[in-house]
Amino acid sequence: MSFQAWMQAIRERTATALDRRLPLSSHAPQRLHEAMRYACLNGGKRLRPILVHAAGEAAGAKPETLDFCAVAVEMIHVYSLVHDDMPCMDDDTLRRGQPTCHVEYDEATALLVGDALQTQAFITLADTPLQPATVNALIRSLAHAAGAGGMAGGQAIDLAAVGQQLDAAQLEQMHILKTGALIRAAIRMGGLAGESLTPEALEQLDRFGKVLGLLFQVVDDILDCTASTDVLGKTAGKDAASDKPTYVSLMGLSGARAFANDLLSQAQQLIAPLNTRANRLQEIALEIVRRTH
Amino acid sequence: MSFQAWMQAIRERTATALDRRLPLSSHAPQRLHEAMRYACLNGGKRLRPILVHAAGEAAGAKPETLDFCAVAVEMIHVYSLVHDDMPCMDDDTLRRGQPTCHVEYDEATALLVGDALQTQAFITLADTPLQPATVNALIRSLAHAAGAGGMAGGQAIDLAAVGQQLDAAQLEQMHILKTGALIRAAIRMGGLAGESLTPEALEQLDRFGKVLGLLFQVVDDILDCTASTDVLGKTAGKDAASDKPTYVSLMGLSGARAFANDLLSQAQQLIAPLNTRANRLQEIALEIVRRTH
Numbered sequence: 001m002s003f004q005a006w007m008q009a010i011r012e013r014t015a016t017a018l019d020r021r022l023p024l025s026s027h028a029p030q031r032l033h034e035a036m037r038y039a040c041l042n043g044g045k046r047l048r049p050i051l052v053h054a055a056g057e058a059a060g061a062k063p064e065t066l067d068f069c070a071v072a073v074e075m076i077h078v079y080s081l082v083h084d085d086m087p088c089m090d091d092d093t094l095r096r097g098q099p100t101c102h103v104e105y106d107e108a109t110a111l112l113v114g115d116a117l118q119t120q121a122f123i124t125l126a127d128t129p130l131q132p133a134t135v136n137a138l139i140r141s142l143a144h145a146a147g148a149g150g151m152a153g154g155q156a157i158d159l160a161a162v163g164q165q166l167d168a169a170q171l172e173q174m175h176i177l178k179t180g181a182l183i184r185a186a187i188r189m190g191g192l193a194g195e196s197l198t199p200e201a202l203e204q205l206d207r208f209g210k211v212l213g214l215l216f217q218v219v220d221d222i223l224d225c226t227a228s229t230d231v232l233g234k235t236a237g238k239d240a241a242s243d244k245p246t247y248v249s250l251m252g253l254s255g256a257r258a259f260a261n262d263l264l265s266q267a268q269q270l271i272a273p274l275n276t277r278a279n280r281l282q283e284i285a286l287e288i289v290r291r292t293h
Numbered sequence: 294m295s296f297q298a299w300m301q302a303i304r305e306r307t308a309t310a311l312d313r314r315l316p317l318s319s320h321a322p323q324r325l326h327e328a329m330r331y332a333c334l335n336g337g338k339r340l341r342p343i344l345v346h347a348a349g350e351a352a353g354a355k356p357e358t359l360d361f362c363a364v365a366v367e368m369i370h371v372y373s374l375v376h377d378d379m380p381c382m383d384d385d386t387l388r389r390g391q392p393t394c395h396v397e398y399d400e401a402t403a404l405l406v407g408d409a410l411q412t413q414a415f416i417t418l419a420d421t422p423l424q425p426a427t428v429n430a431l432i433r434s435l436a437h438a439a440g441a442g443g444m445a446g447g448q449a450i451d452l453a454a455v456g457q458q459l460d461a462a463q464l465e466q467m468h469i470l471k472t473g474a475l476i477r478a479a480i481r482m483g484g485l486a487g488e489s490l491t492p493e494a495l496e497q498l499d500r501f502g503k504v505l506g507l508l509f510q511v512v513d514d515i516l517d518c519t520a521s522t523d524v525l526g527k528t529a530g531k532d533a534a535s536d537k538p539t540y541v542s543l544m545g546l547s548g549a550r551a552f553a554n555d556l557l558s559q560a561q562q563l564i565a566p567l568n569t570r571a572n573r574l575q576e577i578a579l580e581i582v583r584r585t586h
Contacts, residue, residue: 023441032441032449083408088400107381108452111404112445115376118408119440122415126433132425139432140419147412148316148325152405156325159401 003283007050014049014074015041017067021075021124035105035113036120040078042096047216048073051186052193054280055205059194068128069138069189072121076146077182079117082110084155118146130195137192145185154178158244166245172214179220180213187212187281201274208270212285215263219288221246222256264289296576300343307342307367308334310360314368314417328398328406329413333371335389340509341366344479345486347573348498352487361421362431362482365414369439370475372410375403377448411439423488430485438478447471451537459538465507472513473506480505480574494567501563505578508556512581514539515549557582 001009018040025034049070056066085092085100086107093103102110125142128135144150154177161174187209191202225248247256267285271278294302311333318327342363349359378385378393379400386396395403418435421428437443447470454467480502484495518541540549560578564571 023446029441029446029449029453031453032446036441079408083404086404088404109449111376111379111381112449112452115372115407115411116441116445118411119436119445122432123436123440126429126436132429136419136425136428139415143412143416143419147416148322148329148409152409152412153316153322153325156322156402156405159405160322160324 003280003287006280007287010050010053010070011046013063013067014046014070017071018074021071021120023120031105031109032112032116035101035109036117038104039082039101039113039117040075042098044074044078044096046070046074048077048182048186050284051183051209051212051281052190054278054284055187055190055209056193057190057280058205058274058277059191059197059201060277061190061193061195065129065193066190068124069186069193072125072138072142073182073186073189075117075121075124076142076151079114079121080146080151080155080182082117083114086110089155089159121146128193130193134192134195138189141185141188141192145181150177150181150185151179154181162244164245166250168250171245171247171250175214175217176210179217180210183213183216184209204270204273208267208281211263211267211270212288215260215267215285216288218247218256218260218263219291221248222253222260223291224248225253260289296573296580299573300580303343303346303363304339306356306360307339307363310364311367314364314413316413324398324402325405325409328394328402329410331397332375332394332406332410333368335391337367337371337389339363339367341370341475341479343577344476344502344505344574345483347571347577348480348483348502349486350483350573351498351567351570352484352490352494353570354483354486354488358422358486359483361417362479362486365418365431365435366475366479366482368410368414368417369435369444372407372414373439373444373448373475375410376407379403382448382452414439421486423486427485427488431482434478434481434485438474443470443474443478444472447474455537457538459543461543464538464540464543468507468510469503472510473503476506476509477502497563497566501560501574504556504560504563505581508553508560508578509581511540511549511553511556512584514541515546515553516584517541518546553582 022037022040023033025037027033052070052073053063053066081095082101084090085095086102092100094100098104101113121142122139125139126135128138146152154174157174158178166174184206188202188206191197191205197205224246247259251259264285268282271281315330315333316326318330320326345363345366346356346359374388375394377383378388379395385393387393394406414435415432418432419428421431439445447467450467451471459467477499481495481499484490484498490498517539540552544552557578561575564574
């Protein structure tokens with residue numbers, strides 16, 4: 001199967017799995033359930049589910065098992081977007097070309113949507129059909145990536161950084177937490193779900209995940225600067241306009257592109273020992289960078 | 294040990310355990326960590342930790358193990374208070390006699406505090422030193438109680454109910470989800486942590502938990518109507534002022550008091566077969582009702 005067709009197949013199976021793991025909008029409280037579905041089922045890129053499946057394939061996990069991990073990590077991602085878009089945070093009105101959740105519904109509903117999606121992620125993960133000890137390891141990985149020592153902590157640093165001059169190390173630390181932790185967890189969870197990787201191979205995957213997370217953010221900053229709102233499906237130039245530090249503001253556009261290429265090389269070297277089993281991971285790293293050219 | 298001294302001892306050990314399981318405010322992001330601590334360590338009543346320990350004592354669990362469950366359920370409770378107090382929800386400025394989190398810090402920080410506390414609850418629970426299958430059961434119990442089919446769903450029904458006329462069954466359904474689910478989960482988690490109760494005894498505990506949750510809400514409605522802001526440590530009369538349905542608005546004050554007494558009898562009967570092991574649970578049920586007289 002071509003890489004593009006494979007990614008599309010993962011997107012489709014993830015949409016099906018999300019649909020199955022979200023509460024029915026015909027059941028009370030209908031408005032909350034409908035809004036949870038609105039936030040999740042809107043044709044996202046599904047990068048994190050794709051990473052779960054790619055790493056899971058490298059670790060010999062079953063796709064049906066990986067769906068639980070993919071849904072869980074995507075729900076955490078979507079909850080963070082819903083809360084991040086709210087007026088007290090980024091105050092964004094457009095997401096994936098559609099009105100954001102608090103615009104389509106209301107702020108109180110958006111708050112509860114994010115809260116309930118986070119919980120639903122852990123409900124889903126707890127149902128993963130694997131050994132209880134593996135399920136616990138999955139829950140730990142996702143929770144550590146999502147909480148104060150991961151994504152939520154990164155958001156807090158991001159908030160505090162508005163209007164500040166960060167150096168490269170501080171910016172990297174913020175992004176490693178804010179977006180990197182969840183990307184890394186997606187890859188780690190795919191690896192854990194195989195239940196057969198050596199600790200060394202899992203560690204190698206984990207380091208790959210860390211580099212890939214950073215790569216994703218550098219590319220995101222480049223796109224925020226170069227692409228139009230129409231192409232992105234979200235408001236372009238938002239970070240620059242709100243005086244948030246980015247890799248482009250720090251390194252310039254060509255510096256950020258060079259850094260992205262350097263991270264791509266690191267990622268490729270880290271994953272090389274896994275050989276052909278990691279082909280999908282190699283393709284994903286290339287695909288992320290391709291968007292900038 | 295007297296019941297009052299026992300409750301105080303649980304409050305103190307819970308504060309110590311919360312302190313240990315919360316990120317240090319000396320570590321970045323400091324403001325988020327400090328605000329998480331502000332929200333959690335302010336001398337709450339700790340009803341849910343007390344329920345965990347009382348049920349755990351009945352089930353023969355170790356207090357040191359129960360601390361993990363107590364911290365986790367309290368963090369979920371506190372996160373819900375922080376989000377519930379925000380301007381887009383109840384817009385409350387006073388909680389336990391102190392400024393609410395978004396007043397003391399800011400809305401964006403309060404949003405992240407709630408998000409990160411929810412995650413921290415699952416991190417804590419995943420670390421509980423019990424069999425992996427028991428840990429999974431604990432995580433499932435808490436997640437089901439907190440999510441769209443529990444507390445968050447109850448909040449959504451509550452939002453939709455403002456200005457509406459609910460009947461007794463609808464009001465009960467809302468409260469069973471909004472506050473009851475977490476109280477019930479606290480008792481269930483204590484029971485699970487013993488790793489020795491029969492399914493029948495666990496089921497009995499669970500039914501007790503359901504009745505106790507409802508009892509707690511009826512008493513809360515009575516207090517909201519009869520007590521002063523000074524005594525409550527939160528704004529009194531808030532529900533009536535915002536036209537939210539309560540047991541008092543539905544049944545009148547004497548009707549609500551009679552209903553509370555009826556629920557107390559049910560609770561006492563349900564727990565009677567557990568004999569002296571359930572003494573603390575009996576005392577808690579009495580204590581909840583005592584506040585109304």
